[in-house]
C-alpha cells in the first residue's frame with residue numbers, strides 16, 4: 001500500500017480500491033449465492049468498488065452470461081442482509097458479471113479464463129489485476145491452483161498487476177494435511193498471494209476486541225495472570241446439523257469451530273499489542289500467541305478435553321432428533337457435536353490462567369461470547385457478602401447482540417451494606433445505529449486492497465492444528481459412549497467436571 | 510418566567526423514573542453528546558423533529574432546540590424521545606429540551622445551556638440558517654460547542670455566503686458546512702478515479718450545475734480539485750428535485766486522459782475514455798448530512814483548505 005493520496009479524505013470516505021476482476025470458482029454453489037455475490041453487490045451499493053471492475057463466475061453447469069446474471073439477481077435479492085435491493089444499481093452491477101463454464105480438472109478451462117481476463121482488462125479496464133476466490137471443496141484446491149499456475153494465471157500480464165487467491169476453510173483436516181495443502185499451494189503461489197479466509201476474524205466485534213484492548217488505557221494493565229482468574233469462550237448453536245450431516249460427520253466440532261474460529265478469537269483476546277496496526281505486525285502477534293498454547297499431552301486429554309454428541313430430546317413440546325438420527329449420518333457415528341477444551345498459554349502474561357473453550361450444536365441458545373473473569377476482591381469487608389461468588393466479569397459478546405458488559409457489585413438500596421451483582425452494558429447496535437458490514441464484505445474488500453491483516457497465515461494455521469492435534473489423536477483411538485447430552489442442554493456432564501477440577505463453573509451465557 | 514437548568518434536569522429525571530416503572534422489558538439510556546439546534550421561531554417543527562429523530566439512532570444525544578423569535582420571554586420544557594429498535598427488546602430513549610427566546614432575551618440563555626450540557630461529552634451546534642448563525646447575539650451560544658454546523662446551500666450563490674462562512678471559521682470552534690458534505694460523494698468518486706489513474710493533481714476540471722448562482726457545493730469541489738485550469742458554469746437554470754443536489758457534472762483531465770461524472774436521475778454516469786459505468790448516489794437529507802458531519806469531530810483539514818480556496822475559484826472568474 002502506498003502513502004496518502006492528495007485526493008484522499010479518510011475522515012469522510014475510504015481509500016480507493018484498485019481496479020480488478022474477481023474470479024469465483026464454485027459460482028454455482030451455496031457460498032457464492034448466499035454470501036459472496038450479496039457482499040460484492042453491497043460493496044457496489046456503498047460505492048466501494050472501483051469503476052474498472054468485473055466478476056467472472058466459474059463452475060461446470062452450462063450457463064450464458066445472461067442466465068448467470070439472472071440467477072445471481074435472484075440470490076442477491078434474497079440473501080442481501082439488512083439493506084435494500086436497488087434495481088437500477090443491479091443493472092449497472094450485472095453488466096460487469098460474466099460466466100465461464102468448465103471443469104477444474106480440465107486444462108482448457110484455465111485458458112478460457114485467461115482469454116476472458118484479457119478481454120476484461122480491455123473492455124472493463126480491470127487493470128490486469130485478479131482476485132481468485134476458491135469457493136469449491138478443499139480437495140479441489142490443489143488441482144485448481146496447479147491449473148491456474150500451468151496457464152500462467154498466477155502472474156499478471158504486466159509487472160505492476162497483482163494476483164491474489166482466497167481459499168476457504170478447512171485448511172486441512174489435521175496437522176499433516178494442512179502442511180500438505182500448504183505445499184501444494186506454495187508450489188505455485190507465494191505466501192503473500194494466499195488469503196486464507198476465517199470469517200470470524202472479519203466480524204466487526206472481533207475487530208472491536210482490538211479497539212477495546214488497545215484503544216483504551218484502562219483495561220490492558222488488568223489483562224494478565226495477576227488479575228484474570230480464567231477466560232471462557234463459548235460458541236453455542238441451537239440448531240442441529242441442518243442437512244449438512246454427511247459433511248459434519250467427517251469434521252466435528254473441534255475441527256469445525258475450535259481449531260480455526262475459536263482459537264483465532266482466543267489469539268485476539270490474548271495476543272500482545274502489536275507495534276502498529278499493520279498486517280505483518282498483527283499476524284505476527286497472533287501467530288506468536290497460537291504458538292504459545294501449551295500442547296496437551298496424550299495422558300492429559302481425558303482431563304483437558306470433553307467430547308460430546310447430542311441425543312434425541314423434546315424441546316418446547318417438539319421432538320428433536322439425535323445426531324445419529326439425522327439424515328446422512330452413520331447411526332454409530334463417533335462425531336463430536338460438542339467439544340470443550342482447557343488451554344493454557346505459556347508466556348509471562350498468561351501462565352497458569354485456564355482458557356476454557358466450548359462449542360456445540362443443539363445447545364439451549366445461539367450465542368458466541370468471551371468472558372474474562374477477574375480475581376475476587378482479596379478481602380470481604382461487608383457483612384453478608386462472604387460466600388457470594390460473583391467476581392468481576394467482563395463479557396465481550398460477538399453474537400447475537402454485539403456488545404460488552406461488565407459485572408460488578410453494587411449496594412442494595414436501603415439500610416445496611418448488602419451487595420448485589422449488577423451489570424453495566426454497552427450495546428454496539430444501539431449505541432451506533434448504523435448497519436455494520438458483514439464479515440464477507442470486510443474481507444473481500446481487504447483482499448482487493450491487499451490488506452491481509454484479518455486473514456490467516458500458514459504459520460497460524462499450523463500452530464492452531466498443533467494445539468488440537470493431540471486431542472484429535474486420542475479421540476480418534478477412543479470409542480465413546482454416545483449420545484452423552486440431550487439436545488437443548490448445555491452439553492455433557494463431563495464438561496462441568498472438567499472445570500470443577502479447578503474449582504470453576506461454566507457460566508450461563 | 511425564570512428558566513432553571515436544575516428544574517429541567519429534574520423533569521427529565523422524573524420522566525426516566527416514570528418510564529422505568531412502566532411495564533415491559535427495560536429502557537436504555539443512550540447519550541454520546543449534547544446537540545444544540547438553533548432555529549428561527551417559524552421553522553417547521555415537524556420537519557425538524559423528523560431529522561432529529563433520525564440522527565438520534567446513530568448519534569444518541571441530549572438535544573437542546575433553541576428557537577429564536579423577535580420578542581418574548583425565555584421558556585423551556587423537557588421530554589424524552591423513545592423508540593424501539595427493529596427486532597429489539599429494549600426501548601432506547603434520548604432527552605430533548607426546547608427553549609424559546611428572543612434576540613433581547615438571548616443573553617439569559619447561555620448560563621441555562623451550561624447547566625444542561627451533558628458532562629464530559631462533546632457539544633455540537635447545528636444552525637442550518639447561516640444568517641442566524643452569524644448573529645453576534647448568538648456568539649456566546651456557539652462558543653459552548655467544539656463543532657458548529659451550518660448549511661450554506663440555502664444561499665443560492667456562494668458569493669453571498671462566503672463572508673459569513675469566513676467569519677465563522679476563525680473562532681474557537683470548528684466550522685462545518687453541510688454544503689461540503691453535499692459534495693462528498695462527488696469527491697469520493699473523483700478520488701477513486703484519480704487514484705486508479707495514478708493522478709496526484711489535475712490539469713483541468715469543468716464543473717456544471719443546475720439553478721442560478723454558484724452552488725456552494727460546486728465551488729467547494731472546484732477549490733478541492735484545485736486544477737491548473739478550472740471551468741465553472743451553469744448547465745440549466747432549472748432547480749433539481751429535492752435531495753439530488755445541484756452539481757450536474759464534474760470532468761477532470763490529467764496526463765492526457767479525462768474522466769467525467771454526470772448526474773443522471775438519482776444516479777451518476779461515469780465515463781473513462783470508452784468505459785461507461787454508473788453508480789447510485791444516496792439522496793441528500795439533512796439527517797444523512799448531519800450523520801456524516803457528526804462522524805468528524807477533529808480537525809477537518811480538507812474542508813479548511815477548500816473553504817480557503819473558494820475565493821481563488823471566484824477570482825479566477827466563473
Ligand SMILES: NC(=O)c1ccc[n+]([C@@H]2O[C@H](COP(=O)([O-])OP(=O)(O)OC[C@H]3O[C@@H](n4cnc5c(N)ncnc54)[C@H](OP(=O)(O)O)[C@@H]3O)[C@@H](O)[C@H]2O)c1
Nearest residue numbers: 026028029030031059060061103104135136137138168169
Ligand atoms: N456454504 C457455506 O456457507 C460455507 C461456509 C464456510 C465455508 N465454506 C466453504 O466454501 C467452499 C464452497 O462451499 P459451498 O457450500 O458453496 O459448496 P457447494 O455448494 O458444493 O458449491 C461448490 C460449487 O462448485 C462447483 N463445482 C463442483 N465441482 C466442480 C468442478 N469439478 N469444476 C468446476 N466447478 C465445480 C459446483 O457447481 P457446478 O455443479 O455447476 O459445477 C458447486 O455449485 C467450501 O470449501 C466450503 O468448505 C462454505
